[in-house]
Amino acid sequence: MIRFPQLESLGVAVAAFSEKSDGNCGLRGVSNAAGVLASRRAVCRACGADEGRLVCAQQVHSPNVAWVTADNAGAGATVWETGLDATDGLLTQELGLPLGILVADCVPLYIVDPRRRVAGLAHAGREGTRADIAGRAVAELVLTAGANPDDLVALIGPSAGPCCYEVSPEIAAGFAEAGLPVRGRRLDLWEANVQQLADAGVPRNQIAVVGACTICDGRFYSYRAGDTTERNLAVLML
16 A cells, blocks of 8 residues: 555545555455455555445446545445445545545545645546646635635556556547647546646646656556456555
8 A cells, every 4th residue: 555645645544545465455356355444444444444334336437426424434434335426536534534536547636625634536548637726626615614725735656647548539539639748649647637627726846756667667547457356455544
């Protein structure tokens, strides 16, 4: 598991991301649910989070974000179907409530407002990025929590990098037409999310990109590299 001191130094209790060595954390479509739950439990305990209160979503590659309160504690923690329905971004002001996003090449996007003690964790895959889930999350933090974009700090975690994320000519052309960065047939989800965060008002010098490509790095599960049901777990807790 890797930790992100860029966020934890701001007072965030947990900003972490699991590795292959931590085991598969994805419940959907697996035959060994007990093994997944053991991996989730180990990851949460290693970073000081209560696995029984972990909140996860039924991710559908959408720009949908949802506010999470103590009433949602445990949603999706042990059964995928109990996760927040059709949601790809989780926002909270609740201290001690761990948010979880499952990825295997898609971008785990962490957003924190250290002044107002509010945070968000989003699943920004190809479709979610094109639909600007980053901008949607920032807008919700501003509208509902009164966040000032100038105070927001964001981090783009391990995910498919521009070095490896090659798509069809049609998909690449669609991204380019949408004004998103493309290198030939390779999408740059990292820079795309940086651009969208900046467009939403987050200062560029407060946006960090980890720069670890899940496809070629080797430390993480990668759908493109053949891990069809295995998932890495991103955790964020105030």
